[in-house]
Amino acid sequence: MDPRDLFYIKPSVYISSYCYSILRLEPWTTCSIGCPYCYARWYRGPHGQPRPQFIVARLFEKLARRLSRARPPPPYFRLATLSEPLQDPEPQLRLSYRLASTALRHETPVIINTKLPSRLLREDWLSLLGEMADRRLVLVQVSLSTLGDSSLILEPGAEPPAARLEAVEQLSSHRIPVAVRLQPLIPGFEEEHIRAAIEASSRGAVLAIGEPIRLSPRDVEQLEKLLGVEWRGWEHYELHRVEGRSGLLHPPLEWRLEMHRALAAAMEALGRPYHACKDGLTLHRLPGDCCGFTTIGGYTALRPTLHEALLYRREHGEWPPGVKKLCGYTETLSNLYVCGEKLDEYPSLIARAYRLHERRLERILRALREQRDPAYRKLVEPEHLYNPR
Numbered sequence: 524m525d526p527r528d529l530f531y532i533k534p535s536v537y538i539s540s541y542c543y544s545i546l547r548l549e550p551w552t553t554c555s556i557g558c559p560y561c562y563a564r565w566y567r568g569p570h571g572q573p574r575p576q577f578i579v580a581r582l583f584e585k586l587a588r589r590l591s592r593a594r595p596p597p598p599y600f601r602l603a604t605l606s607e608p609l610q611d612p613e614p615q616l617r618l619s620y621r622l623a624s625t626a627l628r629h630e631t632p633v634i635i636n637t638k639l640p641s642r643l644l645r646e647d648w649l650s651l652l653g654e655m656a657d658r659r660l661v662l663v664q665v666s667l668s669t670l671g672d673s674s675l676i677l678e679p680g681a682e683p684p685a686a687r688l689e690a691v692e693q694l695s696s697h698r699i700p701v702a703v704r705l706q707p708l709i710p711g712f713e714e715e716h717i718r719a720a721i722e723a724s725s726r727g728a729v730l731a732i733g734e735p736i737r738l739s740p741r742d743v744e745q746l747e748k749l750l751g752v753e754w755r756g757w758e759h760y761e762l763h764r765v766e767g768r769s770g771l772l773h774p775p776l777e778w779r780l781e782m783h784r785a786l787a788a789a790m791e792a793l794g795r796p797y798h799a800c801k802d803g804l805t806l807h808r809l810p811g812d813c814c815g816f817t818t819i820g821g822y823t824a825l826r827p828t829l830h831e832a833l834l835y836r837r838e839h840g841e842w843p844p845g846v847k848k849l850c851g852y853t854e855t856l857s858n859l860y861v862c863g864e865k866l867d868e869y870p871s872l873i874a875r876a877y878r879l880h881e882r883r884l885e886r887i888l889r890a891l892r893e894q895r896d897p898a899y900r901k902l903v904e905p906e907h908l909y910n911p912r
Contacts, residue, residue, distance in 0.1 A: 526578045530586065531876035532604065536762055537801050539883035540902050543812035543825040545876060546600045548633070550579055550618040554606035556638055556680035559746055560707050560736055562771070563605040573610055580621050587629035589870040595861045596824045598873070599632035599816050609639040610680075620648065627655050632823045634814055636664040636704060638681035640690035652699045659822040662815055664704040664732065665691050667723060669715040676749050677709075684719070688726050695727025700819040703728040706800070707736030708782050710774050711752045716782065717789050724793045730815045731790050733783060734800035737773040762898040776904075803904060817858055824861040826877055827853050831860075832888060833903060842892045846885045 532538050532545045539545075551573035554563065564570070590597040602608050608619040619635075626633045633655070637643070640663065643652065655661035668677055670684045682690075694701050703723035705716050720731045737760045738746065747753055760771035773779070783799045790797040798813040811817045812825055827849050835843045835852050843849040846862065853860035862881060866874040890899040 526582060527872050529576065529579055530582070530600075530872060534880045534883040536883070536887065536902070539880040540829045540887055541801050541813070543814065543828060544598045544601070544816075544823070545826070545880055546598055546873065547604045548579060548583060548600050548602040548608075548622050549605055550576055550603060550608060550622060551606045551610065551612070552576060555610050556607050556678060558678050558681075559742070559749060560677060560709075560738060562737055573606060573612055575612060575616050575618050577618070580618060580625070583622055584625050586870055586872060587625050587631040590631055590873070591629040593868045593870075595865055595868050596822055596859060597631050597869075598826070598861065599634055599814070599821065599823045600626070601634050601636060601814075603636065607638055607680075608635060609637050609642040613642065620651065623651055623655070623661075627651060627658070627660060630658060630660060630822070632660045632816060632821055634662045634664055634816060636666060638666045638678055638687070640665045640694065641682055641686050644690060644693050649694075649697055649699075652694070653697055656697075656699045659820055662700050662702060662819055662821060663694055664702045664815075665723065665728070666704045666706055667719050668705060668707055668709065669712055670719050670722065671715055673712065673715070673750060688722055691723050691728055692726035695729075701728050702730045702732055702815045705731060705733040705786065708733050708774075708779075709736050709750075710754055710778055711750070713782060713785065717785055720786055720789055720797075721793065724790065724795050728795070730796045730798065730818050731786060732798045732800050732813065732815060733786050733802075735773050735779050735782070735802055737771045739771055740769050743772055762901055803902065811858070824859045826880065827860050827862050828884075829887070829902060831856065832891075842888055844892070845888065846881045849888070 529549050530546060532547055553571045553573050555570065555573055557570045602619060602622060613619050623633060643663065652661055665687050667684060667687050668674065674684050691701050691703065703720060705720055708716055724731065743754065743757065756775045757772040758775055760773045764770060779802055787797040796818055798815060800813055816823055831853055832843055832849055835849060843852060850862040866877050887899060887902065890896050
C-alpha cells in the first residue's frame with residue numbers, strides 16, 4: 524500500500540455522499556479490541572496484535588506543516604477509523620500522542636474516536652487536549668453502544684461502560700469537548716442505546732452520534748448466537764449487488780428511522796443535538812457536520828455532501844447540475860466549505876483525495892438528476908423526514 528493512502532478513506536457511494544471529511548490517521552496496523560461486529564475487518568483484515576505505523580507520524584508532520592500554510596482552514600482528521608488509537612502499545616510508544624501533538628503544533632483539527640477514553644486522563648494527555656480544546660482543534664468521540672453485560676460480548680477488549688462514562692465526565696470537567704458515539708445501534712437494544720445517550724449527556728457529552736450495525740450474512744448469524752437474539756427483515760447495505768459476493772446487511776429502514784427518532788427526541792429533551800451517521804439524510808440538520816466538529820465551533824472547513832445538495836434541491840426544485848454548481852451554492856451557507864478550485868490551496872495529497880470523492884459525488888448527482896437507477900434513491904430517502912434548518 525502506498526503510505527499516502529493511509530491518510531484518506533477511499534471513495535464509495537456512502538462516504539462520498541455523506542462525509543464532510545474523508546481524512547484519517549491510522550497509527551496501528553490492526554486492532555486488539557476484538558469486536559465481533561467490526562466492519563473494519565473487511566478493509567483492514569482480522570483482529571490481531573497491532574504494530575506501529577511510524578511512517579504515518581513522519582508523513583503527517585510534513586502534511587500538517589503544509590496545511591498550516593494554506594489559506595482555507597484545514598479539514599479535520601479522524602484518529603482513527605480502522606483501529607483503536609489508544610490500544611495497548613500506545614502508553615509505551617505514544618504514537619497517537621505524537622500525532623495529536625503534531626496536530627496542535629500546526630493547528631490541524633482532529634477527532635479522536637476511542638473505546639479506551641480513560642487513557643486520555645493521564646496528565647500529559649489532559650494538558651495536550653486542553654490546549655487543543657482552547658484552540659478549537661479537538662473533539663473526543665467516546666464510542667459506547669450499551670451499558671449492560673452485553674458490552675463484554677460486543678467489545679471484549681474495551682473499557683467497561685462505567686469507566687467510559689467516568690472518562691466522559693472527567694474530560695468534560697477539563698473543558699475538553701466530548702461526543703458519545705452510539706455505535707453500533709442494534710435491534711433489541713433500543714432502551715440500552717437511549718440510556719447510554721442520556722447517561723453520557725448527563726456526564727457532559729455535548730452531542731450524540733448514532734450509526735446502525737452492518738454485518739455480513741455470516742456475521743449476522745454468529746452475532747445472533749452470541750447475543751441470544753433472532754433478527755428478521757435485514758436489508759442489503761450496498762446499493763448494487765456484486766455477483767459472487769454476499770455483501771453486507773443492515774437493519775430494516777423502519778427500525779433505523781424509529782431508533783434515530785427516539786435518540787433525537789431523547790437528546791432534544793436534554794438540549795443536545797443528535798446526528799445519524801452514514802444513514803441517509805434522516806434527522807440531520809444544517810448547518811453542521813454529522814461528526815459534530817462544527818457543533819462545538821471547531822476550526823475547520825467541510826466538503827459539500829448530499830445534505831447540501833438536497834438543500835439546493837429544496838430551494839431550486841432540482842438537483843444541482845454538478846459538483847461545481849453545488850460548490851458555488853455552498854458559499855451562501857454559514858459553514859466554510861472547500862471544493863473545486865479552492866482545493867488548490869491544500870497539499871496535493873489532500874486535494875487529490877478530495878477530488879476523487881468529488882468525481883464519485885458527481886456521478887451520484889447525475890444518477891439522481893436523470894433518475895435512471897432507482898437504487899440511488901436509497902441515499903436520500905425518506906426525504907419527508909429531512910429538516911435542513
